Amino acid sequence: QVQLAESGGGLVQAGGSLRLSCAGSGNGFWRLTVAWYRQSPGSERAYVAAITADSSTFYEDFVRGRFTISRDHAKDTVYLQMDNLKPEDTAVYYCNVYRTDIWGQGTQVTVSP
Numbered sequence: 001q002v003q004l005a006e007s008g009g010g011l012v013q014a015g016g017s018l019r020l021s022c023a024g025s026g027n028g029f030w031r032l033t034v035a036w037y038r039q040s041p042g043s044e045r046a047y048v049a050a051i052t053a054d055s056s057t058f059y060e061d062f063v064r065g066r067f068t069i070s071r072d073h074a075k076d077t078v079y080l081q082m083d084n085l086k087p088e089d090t091a092v093y094y095c096n097v098y099r100t101d102i103w104g105q106g107t108q109v110t111v112s113p
Contacts, residue, residue, distance in 0.1 A: 006093065034096070048067065049067055
């Protein structure tokens, strides 16, 4: 069974950058499509981006051009580089094995005005 662990969240000013990491453990992580989601207080969890095994990438419109998803197969890790952050990006960010119930514990991102 694959397990996921996010890291890299924190507090940043608007316009700043953060890089989130999602470390996968378990056999076959390299084959999996992995997605990032986020959840703000009072809101449902929202899809952000995804990356396939061959590193094809997909983005939700509200992050396209600002966020970049990538992966390092040698490290079994998926990254989310977040640039030009806005206060509305404040949320708990989760990684997920796409279309499964395998989730990490989440990492808090807070963007101050």
